Amino acid sequence: MPWHIETENPDCTGYAVVKDDDGEVEGCHRTRGQAERQMAALYAAEPEARAPGVPTEAMVEEAERGLAWRAEFGRGGTTIGVARARDIANKRTLSPSTIRRMRSYFARHEVDKDAKGFKRGTEGFPSPGRVAWDAWGGDEGKRWVGTLDL
Numbered sequence: 001m002p003w004h005i006e007t008e009n010p011d012c013t014g015y016a017v018v019k020d021d022d023g024e025v026e027g028c029h030r031t032r033g034q035a036e037r038q039m040a041a042l043y044a045a046e047p048e049a050r051a052p053g054v055p056t057e058a059m060v061e062e063a064e065r066g067l068a069w070r071a072e073f074g075r076g077g078t079t080i081g082v083a084r085a086r087d088i089a090n091k092r093t094l095s096p097s098t099i100r101r102m103r104s105y106f107a108r109h110e111v112d113k114d115a116k117g118f119k120r121g122t123e124g125f126p127s128p129g130r131v132a133w134d135a136w137g138g139d140e141g142k143r144w145v146g147t148l149d150l
Contacts, residue, residue, distance in 0.1 A: 003042055005035045017042070033092075040091045053094040055087075058140035063088035066135030069126050076131020081105075085135035099145050106142040109133060 002020040009016035012028035015035035019026060026042065029035040043054050055063070063085040070076050077085065084102070087094060094102070112133060117124025126134075137144065 003039050005032065005039065036093050037091075039093060053096070053099065055091055055094065055137065056140060056144055059088050059137035059144060060091060062134045062138030062140055063136070066131050066133070066138070069131045070135065073126065073131065076126070076128035077135045078132070081132050081135045084137075088137050088141070099148055102136060102141060103145045105136050106145065109136075110142075 003017050003026060004020055006012075006016045006018050007014075009018060009025060009028075011025045015029045015032050017026040017029070017035050017038045018024065027035070027038050029038065040054055066077065067082070067085050067089060070082065084098070087098070109129065109132070112118060112127070112129030115127055115129050116122065117127030118130045118133075119125065
């Protein structure tokens with residue numbers, strides 16, 4: 001059962017999480033982030049209704065690994081990439097425009113997979129490109145954005 005967020009719902013002040021099919025308010029929140037977390041929990045409870053913009057658990061794991069590597073090695077990823085990793089790690093619902101940017105990122109950076117240090121066990125691992133790749137959701141993120149019809 002899909003849900004969405006409304007900012008001008010007569011039953012709520014702030015952000016309302018609303019069922020798509022009947023308009024029933026599931027919750028009222030002071031911030032958009034709180035509303036997004038409720039939506040993520042609702043979708044997690046009903047996997048068959050997964051929102052197209054909710055990152056998968058595998059994407060979350062890869063983004064968290066990318067953030068951890070960046071902190072440990074001090075390399076890989078731009079401020080935009082770090083912001084994307086945080087969005088994915090926090091299971092924020094990603095907008096269609098963000099998903100399109102992710103597709104563009106993966107298309108441009110597929111070549112990074114052939115660079116020195118991208119593969120585990122090779123010299124220079126993890127390369128800056130590998131850190132960034134994982135921060136954007138890694139191979140699972142690339143697969144996921146390719147499955148969405150936007």
